[in-house]
Amino acid sequence: MESRKLLPFTLCLLLPCTYFTLSHSAKFGNDTDKLALLVFKNQITHDPFATLSNWNDSVHFCRWNGVICGSRHERVVVLDLQSKNLTGTISPHIGNLTFLRKVRLRYNYFHGKIPEEMGRLYRLQAIGLTQNLLQGEIPVNLTQCLELRILDLVANSLEGRIPLELGKLEKLTELGLAANHLIGPIPKSLANLTFLREFSLSENRLSGNIPEELGQLRQLRMFQISSNGLLTGSIPAQLFNLSLMEYFGISENQLIGEIPPDIGFTLPNVRILLLGKNHFYGSIPSSITNASKLEWIFIPFGQLTGSIPQELGKLKNLVRLNLGMNELGNEEGNDLGFLSSLVNCTKLEVLAFNNNTLTGVLPSHITNLSSNLNYLLMGANRISGGIPNDIQKLENLILIGMEKNLFTGQIPASIGLIKNLQVLSIFGNKFSGEIPQSIGNLTSLVELGLDDNSLQGNIPSTLGNCQNLQRLSVANNSLSGTIPKEVIGIPSITDWLVLSANKLTGPIPVELGKMRQIIHLDLSDNRLSGELPSSLVSCESLEFLYLSEVPEGGIFKNASEISIVGNGNLCGGPAALHLQKCTPHRVHSGKLWRRLYIRILIILIVSVGTCAILICSILILHRRKTVRRNDTTPADNEKKFQKITYAELSRATDGFSSAKKIGTGSYGSVYKGCSGELLVAVKVLDLQQRGASKSFIAECEALRSIRHRNLLKIVTSCSSIDFAGNEFKALVYDYMPNGSLEKWLHVDNADDQNSGRRELSFVQRVSIAIDIAQALDYLHHHADPPVVHCDLKPSNVLLDNDMTAHVGDFGLARLLHDKNPQIQSSLSTGAFKGSIGYVAPEYGMAGEISTRGDVYSFGILVMEMFTGKKPTDEMFMEDLSLHGYVNRSIPDGVAEIVDSKLLEEVFHHQYINRATTSRKQNNAQECLTSILKIGILCSAEQPRERLDMEEVVVKLQSVRKMI
Ligand SMILES: *[C@@H]1O[C@H](CO)[C@@H](O)[C@H](O)[C@H]1NC(C)=O
Ligand SMILES: *[C@@H]1O[C@H](CO)[C@@H](O)[C@H](O)[C@H]1NC(C)=O
Ligand SMILES: *[C@@H]1O[C@H](CO)[C@@H](O)[C@H](O)[C@H]1NC(C)=O
Ligand SMILES: *[C@@H]1O[C@H](CO)[C@@H](O)[C@H](O)[C@H]1NC(C)=O
Numbered sequence: 030m031e032s033r034k035l036l037p038f039t040l041c042l043l044l045p046c047t048y049f050t051l052s053h054s055a056k057f058g059n060d061t062d063k064l065a066l067l068v069f070k071n072q073i074t075h076d077p078f079a080t081l082s083n084w085n086d087s088v089h090f091c092r093w094n095g096v097i098c099g100s101r102h103e104r105v106v107v108l109d110l111q112s113k114n115l116t117g118t119i120s121p122h123i124g125n126l127t128f129l130r131k132v133r134l135r136y137n138y139f140h141g142k143i144p145e146e147m148g149r150l151y152r153l154q155a156i157g158l159t160q161n162l163l164q165g166e167i168p169v170n171l172t173q174c175l176e177l178r179i180l181d182l183v184a185n186s187l188e189g190r191i192p193l194e195l196g197k198l199e200k201l202t203e204l205g206l207a208a209n210h211l212i213g214p215i216p217k218s219l220a221n222l223t224f225l226r227e228f229s230l231s232e233n234r235l236s237g238n239i240p241e242e243l244g245q246l247r248q249l250r251m252f253q254i255s256s257n258g259l260l261t262g263s264i265p266a267q268l269f270n271l272s273l274m275e276y277f278g279i280s281e282n283q284l285i286g287e288i289p290p291d292i293g294f295t296l297p298n299v300r301i302l303l304l305g306k307n308h309f310y311g312s313i314p315s316s317i318t319n320a321s322k323l324e325w326i327f328i329p330f331g332q333l334t335g336s337i338p339q340e341l342g343k344l345k346n347l348v349r350l351n352l353g354m355n356e357l358g359n360e361e362g363n364d365l366g367f368l369s370s371l372v373n374c375t376k377l378e379v380l381a382f383n384n385n386t387l388t389g390v391l392p393s394h395i396t397n398l399s400s401n402l403n404y405l406l407m408g409a410n411r412i413s414g415g416i417p418n419d420i421q422k423l424e425n426l427i428l429i430g431m432e433k434n435l436f437t438g439q440i441p442a443s444i445g446l447i448k449n450l451q452v453l454s455i456f457g458n459k460f461s462g463e464i465p466q467s468i469g470n471l472t473s474l475v476e477l478g479l480d481d482n483s484l485q486g487n488i489p490s491t492l493g494n495c496q497n498l499q500r501l502s503v504a505n506n507s508l509s510g511t512i513p514k515e516v517i518g519i520p521s522i523t524d525w526l527v528l529s530a531n532k533l534t535g536p537i538p539v540e541l542g543k544m545r546q547i548i549h550l551d552l553s554d555n556r557l558s559g560e561l562p563s564s565l566v567s568c569e570s571l572e573f574l575y576l577s578e579v580p581e582g583g584i585f586k587n588a589s590e591i592s593i594v595g596n597g598n599l600c601g602g603p604a605a606l607h608l609q610k611c612t613p614h615r616v617h618s619g620k621l622w623r624r625l626y627i628r629i630l631i632i633l634i635v636s637v638g639t640c641a642i643l644i645c646s647i648l649i650l651h652r653r654k655t656v657r658r659n660d661t662t663p664a665d666n667e668k669k670f671q672k673i674t675y676a677e678l679s680r681a682t683d684g685f686s687s688a689k690k691i692g693t694g695s696y697g698s699v700y701k702g703c704s705g706e707l708l709v710a711v712k713v714l715d716l717q718q719r720g721a722s723k724s725f726i727a728e729c730e731a732l733r734s735i736r737h738r739n740l741l742k743i744v745t746s747c748s749s750i751d752f753a754g755n756e757f758k759a760l761v762y763d764y765m766p767n768g769s770l771e772k773w774l775h776v777d778n779a780d781d782q783n784s785g786r787r788e789l790s791f792v793q794r795v796s797i798a799i800d801i802a803q804a805l806d807y808l809h810h811h812a813d814p815p816v817v818h819c820d821l822k823p824s825n826v827l828l829d830n831d832m833t834a835h836v837g838d839f840g841l842a843r844l845l846h847d848k849n850p851q852i853q854s855s856l857s858t859g860a861f862k863g864s865i866g867y868v869a870p871e872y873g874m875a876g877e878i879s880t881r882g883d884v885y886s887f888g889i890l891v892m893e894m895f896t897g898k899k900p901t902d903e904m905f906m907e908d909l910s911l912h913g914y915v916n917r918s919i920p921d922g923v924a925e926i927v928d929s930k931l932l933e934e935v936f937h938h939q940y941i942n943r944a945t946t947s948r949k950q951n952n953a954q955e956c957l958t959s960i961l962k963i964g965i966l967c968s969a970e971q972p973r974e975r976l977d978m979e980e981v982v983v984k985l986q987s988v989r990k991m992i
Contacts, residue, residue, distance in 0.1 A: 059103040061125050063090045066105065068122040075116035075138070104128035111157070112136040119163075121146040128152060135159040135181070143182075145170040155179040159205065162186060162683070167206070172197050181205040183229065186688050188212070191235075196221040207253060208232040208703060210688075215254070220245050231255040231278060232703045234766065238262035239284075244270065251276040255303055258708045258766055259830055260284060270295045278303035280327060281708055283830060287311035288328075293319035305351065306330040313352070318343040329353040329381070337382065342370025349379040353406060358386035365389040365412065372397040381406035383430060390414040391436070396422040406430040408454065413437065416455075421446035432478065433457035440479075445470040456480040456502065463487070464503070469494040480504040480527065488528070490515045499748075502527035504551070511535035512557075518543035523570070524748065525549040532556055542567035675757050678702065678711055685713065692769070692824075701764060708764040709744055716756055735812045739804035741765070741827055741837030765835060767828035770797065774823055774894065788930045791953060792992060793832055794894050798960065799985045800834035801826055805887060806978040809880040817843045817878055821886035822867045823893065843878050866900030866911075871972055881972035887981070888912070888967025895960055897928030912968045919965070920958045927957060959988045 070084050084093045090105075091098035097107035105126045116138040123132070124146025131154060132147075139161040147153070148170025156171070159181050166189035167182065177198050187209040195204070196218025202225060211233040219228075220242030228249055236259035243252075244267020252268065253276060254260060260282040268277075269289045274296050285308040289295065293316035296302075300322050309328065312335030317326070323344045333355040341350070350371075358364045364387040371377065377399040383406040391407075391414035398405075402423050408430040415438030416431070426447050436458040444453070445467025452475060453468075460482040468477070469491025477498060484506040492501070493515025499522060508531040517526065518540030526547060533555040542564025544550070550571060565571075681702035682689045692699040697715040701708070736742070744761045767773075773789050789797070801821070808816040818839065825838040863872055869885035872878070889900050892915050898904070900911040918926045927935060935953040963984055966976045976984075 059090075062103075062105045062128075065120075065122040065125040066090055066093065066096065069120045072120040073115050073117035075114075077114045080110060080113045080115070099128060102128070107131045107133070109133040110137065114138065116140075118142075119144055123147060124149040126150065130176075131155040131157075133157045134161065137161050139163060141165075143168050143171070143187075147171055148173040150174055152176055155181075157181045158185065160184040162686075164188065164688075166190075167192055167195075167211075169194050174198070175200070177201055179203040179205075182209065184208040186210055186683070186686075190214075191216055191219075191230075193218045195219060198222065199224070201225055202248075203227040205229045206233070211235060213237075215240055215243075215260075217242050219243065222246065224248055226273075227251040227253075229253040231257065232708065233257055234259055236260060239265055239268070239279075241265040241267065244268050247271060247273070249274055251278075253278040254282070255279060256281040256703055256708045258282060258764055261830075272297060274299050275322075276301045279307065280304055281306040284308065285310075288314055288317075290314045291316050293317045296320055298322055300346075301325045301327075303327045304331070309333060312336070313338055313357075315340065317341075320344070322346060324376075325349045327351050329355070331355050333357055335359065336364060337367040337387075339366045340370055341367050342373035344374060346376060347371075347374040348376050350374075350377065351379060351381040353381040353383040353385070355385050357382065358388055358410070360386065360388055362388050365392060368392055368395055368398075372399075375399050375401070377402055379404045382410070383407055384409040386410065387412060391417075393417040396420055398423060400424055403427045404430075408432040408434065410434055415439070415460075416441055416444065418443055420444055423447065424449075426450055428452040429454065431455045431458065436460060438462075440465055440468075440484075442467045444468065447471070449473050451497075452476045452478075454478040456482065458482055460484060464489055464492075464508075466491045468492060471495060472497065474498050476500040478502050479506065482506050484508060486510070488513055488516055488533075492516045493519060495519065497521050500524045503531065504528065505530045507532060509533065512538060512552075514538035514540040517541050520544060520546070522547050525551070527551040528555065530554040534558065537562055539564045541565055544568055546570045678713075678759055678761075681709070682711055702761075710762045710764045712760045712762065714758045714760075716758060735808065735816065737804055737807040739800045739833070739835055740807070741835040762837065763829075763835075765827035765837075766830050767832060769824045770826040770828060770834065770894075771823035773828065774897065775899070789832075791931050791934045791957075792989075794931075795956070795960065795985070795989050795992065797826070797828070797832070797834045798891055798894060799982065799989060801836060801887065801890065802978055802982045802985055804834075804836040805880075805883055806982050809883065809978050815880065817880055818883050818886075819843055819878065820863055820867075821883055821890060822864050823890060826890075869972065870970060879972065880978070881975050884967045884975045884978060884981070885969075885972075887978070888964045888969075888975070891964035891967065892961060895928060895931065895957060895964070896926050897930065898926075912965060915961050916965050919961055923954065923958055923961065931957075953992065956988050956991050959991075960985070963988075 066084065070081050073081060080094050084090075090096060091103055095108060095110040095113070096105055097109065098104055099106045106128050107130060108123075108126065109131070111133045112135065114137060118141035119134070119139055121144040123129075123144060127150060129150045130152055133155070135157045136159065139158070140163065142165035143158065143163055145168040147156070148168060151174060153174040154176050155178060157179065160183070163182070163185040165187065167187055169192045171177075171180070172192060172194035175198065178200055180198065180201060181203060183205040184207070187206070189211065190213035191206065191211055193216045196216065199221060201222045204219070204222065204225060204227065207229040208231070211230075213235065214237035215230060215235055217240040220240060223246065225246050226248050228243075228246065228251060231253045232255070235254070235257045238261060239254065244265050249271050250273055252271070252274060255278040258281060262284065263286040264279065264284055266289065269292055272295065275298050277296065277299055278301065280303040288304065288309060288311065292314055297320060299320050301324060303325065305328050308331065310332040313328070313333060315338040317323070318338055318340040321344060324346050325348060327349065329351045331354070333352070334357065336359050337352060337357055341347070369392060371380070372394065378401050380398070380402060381404065387410040389412060391412050393414075396417045396419045400423065403425055405423070405426060405428065409432065411434065413435040415436055418441045420441060421443040424447060427449055428451060430452070432454045433456070436455065438460065439462035440455070440460055442465040444450075445465060448470070450471050451473050453471070454476065456478040458481070460479070461484065463486035464479065464484055466489045469489060472494055474495045475497055477495070477500070480502045481504070484503065485508065487510035488503060488508055490513035492498070493513065496519060498519050501516075501519075501522060502525065504527045510533065512528060512533055512535065517538050520543050522544045523546040526544065527549070529551045530553070533552075534557065536559030537552065537557060539562040541562050545567055547568050548570050550568070679685060682700040685698075685700055689700045689702060690698055691701050691710065697713045700711045700713065702711045703709070742763045744763060746758070746760050748758050805818065805821070808818060816839075818836065820838060821836065825836060827835045827837050829835060867886040867889050869882035872882055889911060892911050893899055896911070896915065898911060898914070902911070905911055905914065915926060924932070935957055963976065963981060967981065969975045
């Protein structure tokens with residue numbers, strides 16, 4: 030104490046103390062406080078509630094709004110300006126309010142740095158700065174405030190590392206650093222904070238292991254490190270032994286291990302348990318049912334196996350249970366026993382066990398589950414049985430996800446009584462019978478996915494009452510009758526209406542034109558007749574329209590019957606039409622193209638007259654985005670359906686702030702954000718840009734059913750209206766901490782903040798090339814339908830924490846509906862726009878889109894990776910391309926063309942240790958040559974001369990074995 034009393038004086042000796050010389054009496058007295066407050070006010074540029082309006086001479090400063098003085102002296106002890114929407118910086122003069130105990134500035138718009146001068150406030154007990162826009166590092170000087178109990182800096186934009194010195198604040202009970210941009214490890218020194226009750230470091234970019242020493246923090250109630258993405262290793266066992274723990278959140282990291290078998294006994298007070306999106310394996314311990322206070326169990330996206338504990342129903346307080354996206358199941362046909370006990374959980378709102386391998390019959394008493402249930406996700410398992418007839422007892426359901434199982438039977442009429450239902454997703458089963466009329470009572474319905482079943486009868490016209498419906502698909506059933514005009518004219522349908530592959534007859538109602546916002550319409554593979562209504566032109570948003578199967582023969586054969594008068598601007602199209610080839614600048618104008626195609630279509634149909642089948646195929650991409658439901662968690666779904674998604678995304682990215690911007694993609698900007706527990710990248714499409722909407726759809730469609738470790742995973746999407754009322758579309762992906770390959774190859778890393786970053790080694794480059802090749806091989810040969818990426822280049826290859834490559838940006842991707850993946854209608858190139866340097870030469874000549882085009886881009890990319898030269902480098906002119914440059918230097922001149930950063934590793938190793946490395950070094954040269962040869966073969970001028978990705982993978986793998 031003694032030394033602290035002396036502090037003002039000591040400070041004076043050390044600091045200039047100009048004020049002291051002016052007025053001795055004012056030094057660190059009440060006048061100083063007044064002055065400090067006035068300067069503080071001066072730094073506030075916007076005060077919408079006029080909170081600081083009485084901060085003037087008319088009132089004593091101790092009675093100014095938000096100011097509290099001590100009772101014995103006129104000194105400021107509390108500054109409380111929480112939630113006043115203040116904009117400005119925090120003045121360093123705050124450091125002169127030496128009697129301050131509490132600073133409460135939460136929920137404002139303070140920007141700039143936290144002033145170091147706050148370190149002089151040695152009486153300070155609480156700092157609350159949550160949810161501002163503060164930048165810079167956490168000032169080490171704050172660690173001089175040894176009286177601090179609460180340090181709450183959550184949700185700012187703070188950077189740098191966590192100061193080791195924080196371990197000095199021994200009285201701290203609450204440490205909140207979550208939702209900033211902090212990097213580096215969690216310091217061991219934090220284990221000294223033995224009074225700590227809340228430890229919140231989630232949503233940063235912290236890396237490394239969790240220090241074992243943290244297990245000493247016996248007072249912890251909250252341990253929250255979720256969504257750092259980069260934390261690795263196992264969880265120190267002691268952390269599971271902190272018996273006061275109520276909130277245990279470690280999800281979305283790279284943590285590995287099993288859930289301790291006695292977790293229910295060692296964490297008896299835990300209410301929130303967030304373990305998902307890590308690498309947990311093994312089974313869910315049955316002891317978990319002893320943690321009777323549990324409200325949330327969130328363990329999706331893992332590798333959990335075995336059965337789900339039968340006694341989960343003992344957890345009477347359970348509100349959310351999410352075990353989706355694991356490998357749960359015993360294959361013995363009785364995996365659903367746990368559902369019986371869950372009927373005791375009367376508070377249950379979210380129940381998700383989708384995307385596992387659970388087998389069994391859905392018990393009919395599932396309708397005895399909590400009537401509070403909002404989300405029920407069980408898609409993509411092996412569950413049989415049917416929808417219980419009394420499903421209406423679950424009257425508060427918002428989402429039913431039962432897709433991709435073995436369900437049979439009819440859709441009960443009682444489903445029409447669940448009046449808040451927004452999503453009914455039961456596609457990919459064996460449901461039979463008719464679609465009940467009562468479905469028309471579900472007026473909140475946004476998405477109805479009934480495709481891939483055995484439904485019969487008519488499409489009920491009552492569906493027309495569902496005036497909120499955005500996505501409707503009944504494809505691949507045996508539906509007959511005509512298309513009800515009520516259904517085809519639902520104006521709210523924005524995303525898709527898919528009626529294909531049924532037995533529908535009769536004409537297409539003119540009401541079609543009411544769906545002005547529809548992007549995809551698929552009526553193909555039916556028995557429709559009559560004329561295509563010209564009202565189709567009213568569907569102004571119809572984005573992706575291509576006429577595959579527009580056959581060479583058929584109505585197109587007799588070109589003389591086709592009138593194209595007055596369409597002098599047409600280009601491309603079937604050869605028989607003798608239209609001019611499209612030049613690239615026309616190709617850019619997507620909308621014009623769309624209109625013209627529609628016009629050709631109408632003219633063709635009208636002039637041919639009684640063509641029995643109308644749209645030979647309006648092939649619609651993105652027929653069933655519903656499939657992606659499987660990949661979303663209830664939390665995502667809530668975001669998707671409960672809250673306005675634009676607002677959510679806006680919040681997750683600090684209002685799409687430039688600080689969160691991590692790049693610019695082909696059709697918009699990419700932001701880093703936190704969606705609940707997930708660290709994500711959000712791509713916001715610039716819809717002003719032509720083709721952006723189409724790109725959105727193409728990407729959704731391409732990614733809806735494909736899954737591969739080397740493809741960037743889409744977490745969810747958002748199609749909404751922004752605060753200004755404009756259309757807004759965004760895609761949300763897994764966040765890739767190591768950024769794009771482009772950056773690694775070409776950006777000078779010297780001044781990169783991310784200290785761990787080095788050059789890519791030769792071996793790393795080979796691995797990345799293999800990753801990319803495997804991704805393409807999967808897309809071309811194993812995805813159904815095959816996918817052509819169409820825009821492969823280094824900026825579309827992203828690197829995760831382990832430097833595993835993930836191919837992303839499917840904005841230009843094409844699905845190949847043709848059985849033969851090599852062939853695709855040339856019409857599809859209509860709106861094509863690849864990237865200069867990487868795009869195959871045949872695309873420039875309106876050639877066909879095929880997998881061979883991707884192979885070309887891959888060849889270029891490989892040569893770029895190992896030469897360090899972009900195909901667009903100035904040195905490549907008319908007569909010399911990257912391909913030619915590499916080709917003429919092989920094999921003897923490779924040393925001249927190899928990326929200079931690899932020179933040492935590949936060529937000069939021998940001088941260091943000839944005896945042991947010469948063989949290796951020869952191999953390295955040989956490998957390099959082999960790889961460059963693969964690049965040359967892939968980028969051959971003639972598509973048919975190029976390698977196939979399957980061969981490329983094999984070749985690259987054998988190269989890797991040589992190293
Ligand atoms: C400072 O304190 C003195 C004595 O307590 C008092 O007379 C004076 O009015 C105060 N000045 C201000 C600006 O509050
Ligand atoms: C204060 O900020 C909140 C949150 O951003 C906002 O909704 C509100 O409109 C603001 N109020 C004023 C008066 O600016
Ligand atoms: C108060 O703080 C400011 C900025 O840190 C400093 O310039 C000033 O001299 C301090 N002292 C007084 C008595 O105002
Ligand atoms: C921060 O702390 C250091 C070390 O105690 C001190 O020298 C420096 O003056 C402090 N900075 C401010 C602005 O108080």
